Amino acid sequence: MKTVLITGANKSIGFETARQLLQKGYYVYVGSRTLTNGLQAVEKLKADGLTNVAAIQLDVSDQASVEAARAEIGAKTNVLDVLINNAGISGGLPQTATTASIDTFKLVFETNLFGVVRVTQAFIDLLKNSTEPRIVNVSSSMASLTLNSDPTWPYYNHKGAVYLPSKTALNMYTLNLAYELRNTSFKVNAVDPGFIATDFNNHRGTGTVEEAGQRIVKYAVVGADGPTGRYFSEEYNPETGEIPW
Known part of the structure; x- marks a missing residue:
């Protein structure tokens, strides 16, 4: 049975993922x-008959x-097949380039970038023991420099001087x-779950957590001939999924 660790998985998109x-047997x-x-x-999850699951206390900013999470999982298995870096925060909106505080930048980057680095480096040894290791970094189409500089893009006027750079930095780390x-046999990709109605955006999103979960899972289970080092948003590009950095 393959194993997966999902950060920030107690609710919303992480929970659905x-x-x-x-349901796929992980x-x-x-x-x-x-x-x-x-x-x-x-x-x-267990109430729905999904029993192959365990809770792990994991604060990616700590x-x-x-x-401690690495030690706990390592005591149970020496292999991790999939890591989904899903935990993230917005830092509160709106955020302007001229007024956002350094403290807000530090807070958001601590989770959205440094947290991903911490978790990835902590679990990379277990991932290397897998025959088909997969890493999915949950990003956002809003992190695209190309799209953000295009006045014709539907979200062009929706900026966020702290959150967006944190995800752009995550993309470069990816x-x-x-x-x-x-x-190696690793597949590492950045995936935008879409504009999903969750607590993260006060349920203003237009998509469902089910759709978001499907988009993330697709790259968590991608085969040996699948892509790596790519950036996907099926909401923005339904045909191939890939979008510009």
């Missing part, structure tokens, strides 16, 4: 900043928490990670 991977570690919330999520692992 966990559900869909459980064993899922539900990473949750608060263990109580993670345990409640696990009980909901090095000690990440190390490219570097994929490059370093290019001669």
